[in-house]
C-alpha cells in the first residue's frame with residue numbers, strides 16, 4: 555500500500571457522503587484544481603503554457619469550465635497566447651501552396667484531459683488496492699454507490715472481491731428502492747404523503763447510471 559493509496563482512501567471516505575459516485579466526485583474536484591493550476595499559475599509557467607499552446611487551447615468541456623470560472627484575467631492571458639497561435643495557423647494556411655490541399659495540423663490532446671485521465675487511473679488503482687478491506691467495503695455499502703462506468707472500469711482491471719461486489723449491490727439496491735418509492739408517491743393515491751429521503755433518488759440514480767465526471771472514458 556503506497557502513501558498515495560492512503561491519501562486516496564482519505565479522499566474517498568470524505569466523498570462517500572456526497573450523493574454521487576465518490577470516484578467521480580474526486581475526479582471532478584481535481585479537475586477544477588487542475589484547471590486553476592493550468593490557467594492561474596500556468597499564465598506564468600512556460601511549460602504549462604506550452605501544453606495549452608500545443609493543444610491550441612482546451613477541449614469543449616474544459617473550455618466551458620474556464621469560461622464559467624471567476625478568474626477572468628487568467629482566462630484572458632491564456633486566451634491571448636492561444637489566439638496568437640491560432641492566427642499563426644491561419645498564416646500557414648494562407649501561405650501554403652494550393653496543392654496538395656493545405657491543412658492545419660491536428661493539435662495535441664487537451665492538457666487537462668490528459669492530467670485527468672492519469673488521475674482517474676490512479677484513483678481506480680487506489681480503490682483496487684483497498685477493495686478487499688472490510689472497512690472500505692462498509693464505506694461503499696453506506697455510500698450511494700460507485701457509478702456504473704467506474705465499476706466497469708474497475709472490473710476490467712482486476713477480479714473484484716465478493717465482499718466489494720456485495721457492498722456495491724447494497725448501495726445500488728438502496729438507490730433503486732428509493733427511485734421506486736419516489737415513483738410510488740407520484741401516484742394519485744399516495745400523493746398526499748410528503749417527500750422524504752427518496753426526493754432526490756432519481757438524480758442519484760442518474761449519477762449511478764452515467765457517472766458525473768466528464769473526463770471519465772471507458
Ligand SMILES: [Zn+2]
Nearest residue numbers: 575578701704
Ligand atoms: Zn464514477
Ligand SMILES: [Zn+2]
Nearest residue numbers: 613616664667
Ligand atoms: Zn479537456
